[in-house]
Amino acid sequence: MIIGTSNMTSNIDNACSNDIGIPMIVMMENAVHAAMKHIDTKIHKSICVICGMGNNGGDGFGIARHLILKGIDVKIFAVGNINKLSECAKINFDILKNMDADIKILDEINLEYAKDRFSKSDACIDALFGTGLKRNIEGIYRKVIEAINEKSAYTYAIDMPSGLSSDTGKVMGISIKADKTISFEFYKRGLIEYSSDEYKGEVVVEKIGVPKEIKEKFHNYEFITEKEDISKWIKRRKKNDHKGSYGKVTVFAGSSGFSGAAYIAAQSAVKTGSGLVTLVTEKEIQDIVSRKLSEAMTCSYDEKNRVEKIICDSDAIAVGPGMGNNSKTLSKINEIMEKTSSTLVIDADGINSLSENLKLIKDYPGKVILTPHPGELSRLTGKSISDINSNRIDTAKEAARTTGAIILLKGNRTVITDGYNTFVNPTGNSAMANGGMGDCLTGIITSLCGMGTEPLHAAAAGAYIHGYIADIISEKQFVVNASDIINYLPVAIKEILR
Numbered sequence: 001m002i003i004g005t006s007n008m009t010s011n012i013d014n015a016c017s018n019d020i021g022i023p024m025i026v027m028m029e030n031a032v033h034a035a036m037k038h039i040d041t042k043i044h045k046s047i048c049v050i051c052g053m054g055n056n057g058g059d060g061f062g063i064a065r066h067l068i069l070k071g072i073d074v075k076i077f078a079v080g081n082i083n084k085l086s087e088c089a090k091i092n093f094d095i096l097k098n099m100d101a102d103i104k105i106l107d108e109i110n111l112e113y114a115k116d117r118f119s120k121s122d123a124c125i126d127a128l129f130g131t132g133l134k135r136n137i138e139g140i141y142r143k144v145i146e147a148i149n150e151k152s153a154y155t156y157a158i159d160m161p162s163g164l165s166s167d168t169g170k171v172m173g174i175s176i177k178a179d180k181t182i183s184f185e186f187y188k189r190g191l192i193e194y195s196s197d198e199y200k201g202e203v204v205v206e207k208i209g210v211p212k213e214i215k216e217k218f219h220n221y222e223f224i225t226e227k228e229d230i231s232k233w234i235k236r237r238k239k240n241d242h243k244g245s246y247g248k249v250t251v252f253a254g255s256s257g258f259s260g261a262a263y264i265a266a267q268s269a270v271k272t273g274s275g276l277v278t279l280v281t282e283k284e285i286q287d288i289v290s291r292k293l294s295e296a297m298t299c300s301y302d303e304k305n306r307v308e309k310i311i312c313d314s315d316a317i318a319v320g321p322g323m324g325n326n327s328k329t330l331s332k333i334n335e336i337m338e339k340t341s342s343t344l345v346i347d348a349d350g351i352n353s354l355s356e357n358l359k360l361i362k363d364y365p366g367k368v369i370l371t372p373h374p375g376e377l378s379r380l381t382g383k384s385i386s387d388i389n390s391n392r393i394d395t396a397k398e399a400a401r402t403t404g405a406i407i408l409l410k411g412n413r414t415v416i417t418d419g420y421n422t423f424v425n426p427t428g429n430s431a432m433a434n435g436g437m438g439d440c441l442t443g444i445i446t447s448l449c450g451m452g453t454e455p456l457h458a459a460a461a462g463a464y465i466h467g468y469i470a471d472i473i474s475e476k477q478f479v480v481n482a483s484d485i486i487n488y489l490p491v492a493i494k495e496i497l498r
């Protein structure tokens, strides 16, 4: 699904009306019908609709009309200078007037009356501002938003909670706190950033009839990953395939006390479907891990010639889980980079040890995927964790462009980007917030790369599958561990590809 910005909304509106002749009022009526699907008129029998002067307000007036037609007790409040109504908002406003609807201008004088109505209604619909919000909210608008937040029993926000920037998710002075946001055509970029979490409630996105060609003309190459994407990106297994068809992958992982990370990363690659998986690790933990790994092979760093051959033969290599942030890890990365140009998936200690040596990535002839959590990205970029988390998409894109790596920024709504194409992952939940999850993700992504999935897509698909499994398991379990994910991988991938 395309991620949308305010610019895209206005470009698309113009293209729909000017290039293909869909009048704006038709788009608005589509938006109204789309919104009506999500307003629960079985429960909400009395509703206040609060409208601004732009097209978001126009949507609100249209919704009010349809609610009246359904027999709902509707009070409509218009906030702002009525002479400044947008063309389509005016059409819907005039219709309500002609219908003798209960419509009032909401100003300082009748603010108390409005508050009383808000508190006596089952729900309020916020149609003050959508993608056209331009500056900080002040004056009567601020007071109205405060009143809705204070009095409304249940608040629907149309397209965006009024007060949130649709591009950045930042609060422009004050914002509606919605229970449900009904957004049109795109998942708005601002709703992805963490700052919107407190305000957006449940988010639904409805199509409003924008032709595919127009949407594709104006998007910014930012997407929410969907199940259908994964099934396009992962190679299907064919009848006459053999293990050589599914890639040889190598996992450099583990150290004394961290054998679990090595096991998890290697076993995740096995269960994702790699043809052959080899774990390369410290001699002292090799035995412990190989007892657990029945399908993957193991090799110790001491077997120098064998390690060299394994590196050269690998289609993709994971480095980092449980290796320790030290010069040894860095020298392993160096050694690998000198011998191959296969895709490298670098996680955990691998990322930390590269922080001071980013030039290595730039000079590497193959693709590198870095999978940092915000703390690791902070060490890599010098930005604070709070700066990273308040602007996750742009920070990840910038890091990808400066390092030359594909960045997978972990966290709720993981961001995956090569700096130009960006995917935001919709799956996963906090039941998976426990040790070993990152090692598991590294194994999945490396396996997909080894099977021939393009690295950016492998990273996005890996994140999706990882979270998809956790979403299923967490319906029955309080916590989801890496071993749960590993066991479910073959079933989940089959399900997703079906």
Ligand SMILES: NC(=O)C1=CN([C@@H]2O[C@H](COP(=O)(O)OP(=O)(O)OC[C@H]3O[C@@H](n4cnc5c(N)ncnc54)[C@H](OP(=O)(O)O)[C@@H]3O)[C@@H](O)[C@H]2O)[C@H](O)CC1
Pocket (backbone or CB within 6 Å): 009, 010, 012, 013, 024, 027, 028, 031, 052, 053, 054, 055, 056, 057, 058, 059, 084, 086, 128, 129, 130, 131, 132, 133, 134, 135, 136, 137, 138, 141, 158, 159, 160, 184, 185
């Ligand atoms: N393609 C689609 O997705 C469609 C979406 N629709 C809906 O239209 C809005 C966008 O409508 P637009 O008219 O561009 O913008 P808004 O209604 O969100 O806001 C513009 C009005 O708000 C005033 N404004 C802006 N910021 C402030 C502020 N801080 N304080 C006070 N007033 C503000 C602005 O006034 P100006 O003085 O700045 O001109 C406008 O009056 C989209 O979100 C959807 O809901 C269409 O229905 C169909 C197509």
Ligand SMILES: [K+]
Pocket (backbone or CB within 6 Å): 056, 126, 127, 128, 129, 130, 157, 158, 159, 160, 161, 162
């Ligand atoms: K709104």
